[in-house]
Amino acid sequence: MQEIELTHLECSDCPIRHRAVCARCDTQELDQLEEMKYYRTFEAGQTIAWTGDKLDFVATMVSGIATLSQTLEDGRTQMVGLLLPSDFMGRPGREMASYDVTATTDVVMCCFRRRPFEDLMRNTPHIAQRLLEMTLDELDAAREWMLLLGRKTAREKIASLLAIIARRNASINLGRAGGRMEFDLPLTREAMADYLGLTLETVSRQVSALKREGVIELAGKRHVSVPDFDRLMLETGDDTDGGIPV
Amino acid sequence: MQEIELTHLECSDCPIRHRAVCARCDTQELDQLEEMKYYRTFEAGQTIAWTGDKLDFVATMVSGIATLSQTLEDGRTQMVGLLLPSDFMGRPGREMASYDVTATTDVVMCCFRRRPFEDLMRNTPHIAQRLLEMTLDELDAAREWMLLLGRKTAREKIASLLAIIARRNASINLGRAGGRMEFDLPLTREAMADYLGLTLETVSRQVSALKREGVIELAGKRHVSVPDFDRLMLETGDDTDGGIPV
DNA sequence: AGGGAACCTTGATCTCAATCAAGGATGGCG
DNA sequence: CGCCATCCTTGATTGAGATCAAGGTTCCCT
The missing domain is CATH 1.10.10.10 (Winged helix-like DNA-binding domain superfamily/Winged helix DNA-binding domain)
Structure with missing residues (x-):
């Protein structure tokens, strides 16, 4: 997990110090992000999205804990991701949620509507690169987890x-x-x-x-x-x- | 798994028709990729990299099968990835291999030295975006796999x-x-x-x-x-x- | 304070996959 | 051709964790 120096704001009032999407962006880009961002809150136990639901935003966790999980036909379920503050949720380029997303505590998310975010991403290489880093970290975590599930x-x-x-x-x-x-x-x-x-x-x-x-x-x-x-x-x-x- | 239209070459002589890193790039970028690419072959059973080894290239699988695996102290091992033709291997921005990579059949890879590839990536947004897509696909696969390991x-x-x-x-x-x-x-x-x-x-x-x-x-x-x-x-x-x- | 729901603990038993063990098939190589 | 190594199959037994079951704690609500 590497340190990111924030060249500017810290996504204004989000208490996010690392792994934030907006790190590394220049002022103009940050302004654009600022403009399109909005906050959503979810209560403990609330479902944020079901697999297959339309999900028209991506988001950064500000506070609270959420989980990603998948379910087999007969109801057996497996958690496949844990969202902690500063983690990113959602997938640019995909309409539907791929997992059930559930708030396990009260949750605050800093959201960006998907379309404008995708547009911004196309124009500002930093963001895709930052997301790539974050996604690669997530992939590493998922693979450690596979070792845990399969062999521990x-x-x-x-x-x-x-x-x-x-x-x-x-x-x-x-x-x-x-x-x-x-x-x-x-x-x-x-x-x-x-x-x-x-x-x-x-x-x-x-x-x-x-x-x-x-x-x-x-x-x-x-x-x-x-x-x-x-x-x-x-x-x-x-x-x-x-x-x-x- | 979506289809990619190739606007130009198909990474010249690589038999890669989709999920190729070089898809979507314009001629000049392709030329740069062409210039820096080289092929490596590995025999069945050969280890391509050990966890922690310096790994100074990224690559696309051209033919054959390779595996990514992780091991616990006492030798229990878990495969965490399967590389099939057209899959991408390696991690821009990381020096060391995070997994043991092993050829299970004879393998041909189309390699790019990591540094120049990273430079190219910084200058051509397409590539980071394409890699992001591919990495997100891998993450989905890893998570399906977690469901398999945990609950099947x-x-x-x-x-x-x-x-x-x-x-x-x-x-x-x-x-x-x-x-x-x-x-x-x-x-x-x-x-x-x-x-x-x-x-x-x-x-x-x-x-x-x-x-x-x-x-x-x-x-x-x-x-x-x-x-x-x-x-x-x-x-x-x-x-x-x-x-x-x- | 009392009732109830959600969550947690502990015990008894069972079952699926691991482990231990033996031997069979396949294929390379002298 | 026969030897050996590698890979695979099958059987017997064991064991870790699942399942079934009962009861305990905590905390909210009235």
Whole structure:
């Protein structure tokens, strides 16, 4: 995840410091983006789009958590993406949503209508290049995730998910520490299960096991404290310091 | 997978008719690409790059099959990408390979040295836009694959893989038929297992089962004939006509 | 405070795929 | 032709996680 220097505004009032679409653009382009942007909010649990719906905007996550998921005929579902603040959503050049998009907490998005955004993209090479970088990052994350889904044990999956959220939180809040980390789990046990290709019972059992062994501490069901991040990383099965760039 | 009209050359002697990087470029850009391109061949089984290796080119697959894979500390491996003719490999803006890349058959690639390619990309917006499209397609494929890895049964996984290869072959050879389809499996049972997050024994058993039940026919171990593609699709668990755009 | 819904935990049992094990087919090469 | 290596198949057994089931917690609403 590389640092982007912002040459100008920071997308004005969006609290976005990196991975923002508008980074690198010159004033004029930023003005155009400013002009076409608008905010939308969604409540926790609300569906932002169903697969196949017409989706006439692209957007950057400002706050909250949303998920992308896919479903088989008989209802089995798999989460295929996690949208955290500063992530980009939507696909220039495609009319329909390819996934179910759901807000798991209250969500604010900074949206751009798709057509004008596409036009702007055609005229300003920076944007396509920036989107390409971001999409390649997402692809890397998806592929790490495939390794998780295909080859990790339940315990490793849980540890990996906790490590991802901890690291992602830390990089926003503190800069990563090797030591203690705390965060709120933004997902229900069921959502975690859908993320990891498990059942919610297995998630619950493995979380309990990690707690019992002191790898994590829980305050309530959702607030997690990791006394030693390196200890947690040992449980992920990853090469030391691999890490998923979500 | 949309059709690209080629306005000019077809990357001269590369047998690439769609998804080629050089499609849509004007003559001058094509000339520049022509100038910097070169071919490389790899033998079946040869490793093209190890994770972390310096990789100073990007490339388009001309012929053959290659795989991208990732490995955990203890050796468990998961294939995360399959490179078929016309697929793009490599990442502008990144020095190191992020995956192990292996030729599973003899492979010919049309390569471009990374630096000049990046320069060209900066100057010709078409290319970044085209790469963005291709990367978004890859991301879709990766996400379908995640659904497969996380939620499908062994039998569904095998059926899905066969369907992907059959469809992909058909779109190159014949245009897709609803009826009979034939192709050579470009992967060993072990490679299929690494693709699907299974063991090679399970792959073998499920292939045998599909054969026993007449869903597929085998001539030798590698030549597959699908008497009724729709019947095969029923076994994938997918929504009718979903389909993975590899 | 009481009722109910959503969410979570834990136990018992079952099942699908992994693992362990043996042997068969294929093909290259002396 | 026979040897060897690689790849594949099949059988027996095990085990991790799914499924089925019951009850606990938390928190909102009246």
